[in-house]
Amino acid sequence: MKQEPAESALVKTNQTGSSESSPFSKGAEDVNFGSLPIRFALFTPPSCFNMPCMASILEVRDLRVTYRSRGGPAFRALDGVSFSLESGEVLGVLGESGSGKSTLATSLLGLFCANALTVSGTVLFEGQDLLQAKPGELQKIRGNRISLIFQEPSVALHPTMRAGRQIRHVLAAHGTKGRRGFDQRTREVLEQLFFAEEAERIRRSHPHQLSGGQRQRVLIAQAIACGPSVIIADEPTASLDPTTQMEILGVFRALRKSLSLTMMFITHNPALLAGFADRILVLYAGRVIELGPAQGVLASPKHPYTRSLFQSIPPLASAPRQAGKKKLPAISGDSFSSSVPREGCPFEPRCPERMDICKSREPGLVNLSETHTVSCFRYEGQ
């Protein structure tokens, strides 16, 4: 089987970038981007964020999802999550495993697991509550107005169906253009993501004939085929190697620019959000614990969890050594204990800055500025 060299895809992204008013040409940003440990402050936020008065396109209010768990109390995967997605922005959702990231992604489209016990709250999209929508209405929105890109491109594609056909079926689910029209559009979409000569081969390939990055691009092609206004990407780069991660991220940036997409980018890697996300939402144990502009959150995280999370990122190898070997700080304890329903702040058992009050009740969201909110008692009354 012919394996495409990784460079060609890389070249493609760069080419796309330079030809289309270059979304990556913001100088050092791109170069540093690949190196994971970062001085977050170095990065300038994308210009997009400074645009005034953006209308919210998706509004989530008090979303709660609980899962049935064997021999225990119901697991609260999402516990009162509220936020809004502004039109044209990239909202980075940051959280560790089990913090409810994927549940959040799937719940927005009403895709619940079989063991979801209760769901409450509202997800407003264009004035319609998606949680109350009928299955038929939801089906018309999924993939058409809001696309969801699943993690693990290796298993998110039908194994015995050619890539082009899978894209065509997405189109067929939402359109009436007829076979020829769908084929035409499939080619167009693929050519947006691959070299023209490569696109044809990809179109006729089965998923197992594609590399991880190529599969991810096919998934992205499926997601953008119908021209949705919102894309929810659930850890789209988690299973890819760092080089390919950067490529895919480049694809997202280019698409965002050319298609003026609104994105919710879910990840556990803060490095990916630097220079890409406009705002960052930090999830912990199914709660929003910090939400603010990307630069603010990355440069000066306010919540003790966010702070210790960023501290536990290893420094650059090339960075000047500080006095011999230093142990990498870690957050003690594990997040599982926080899923057990109890009083007080969910992060309290692991918090290095815990206070007496943290044990007794849950902190509310505190507005630090107009855009930055955090859920911690330290900032109450400031």
Added chain:
Amino acid sequence: MRGRRAISGWLVVLVALHACVLFAGFFAPYDPTEQDRGRPYLPPMRLHFLDNRGHFHARPFAYALKLAEGSFDQYEEDTRRALPLKFMVRGANYRLLGLLPSRLHLFGAENERIYLLGSDAYGRDQLSRFLYGGRVSLFAGLLGAGVTVLLGLCVGAAAGYYGGWRDDLLMRLAELFLALPWLYLLFALRAFLPLAVGPLEAFFLIVAVLGAVGWARPARLVRGVVLSAKERDFVRAARGFGATDGYLLRRHILPATSSVLLTQAAILVPQFILAEMTLSFLGLGVPEPVPSWGNLLSSLQQYSVLVSYWWMYLPALIMLPFFLGYLGLGSELQERAEPYKIER
């Protein structure tokens, strides 16, 4: 590597066997209902190449049988009358596949009837009856298995895909059907059917009902496959892109059940053939004089036949390749469905 060939050997065997039954008119030398009252329970005639003086004949022949001295049912070969086997002879009228009228038979003999598998109480040719009987029996098997598998697919897919109370309801129903004593159900059913229904129609009705009763087992298997298939990541992803239930079932979920279904069908066909035989043995099956495999064996109910005429068992022996073919095909399909699990 085993089980990875393009065409299964068992399938070839089965197709050949079924062709013999399907074209029974051609392969059988006589009409299955034609009686020869003067020759009941004639033993199978043996084919010879050497005559009693040791001369070789290229054309195989059989000796006519005559009653042994002082006996009323013991036959011996009459070496003065040889019956040479003739190929492509004209004989009894039949319709090929029920359509084409023809008189051509693969083989036969001049002047006198030749019984390669012996004859029954009415002097009917056992070989012809076996081939013609296969039509009824195999059709019953395929019909029953088809109905069962189709129903099982529908119920299992619905239960597994939609889940919730539908799943609970359908699966409790399946348990009820698994617990039913089907033989007594059949008695009741046969008694319930009006007499106005023709005997053959009644029989196929019974087989269809038998198939309808048997859906529980395949339904449970299909449900399991559907349950795991619908949680596969690419199925969830497709749903996220706006796939409808119908699309998911058609493209993603039902294809996953095909191997289980084929395997089930292959195993069920012999079971339904046996069910037909049980029914005919009990007198609930195909009525005489229509031949069926069950009818062929039902003469063994009489003790005298059981101990005196060993060739009446022969049909059972010849059925074996059919059953083996189906079971072999079933296990091969199973092996193909899970090529990584079975290593030899």
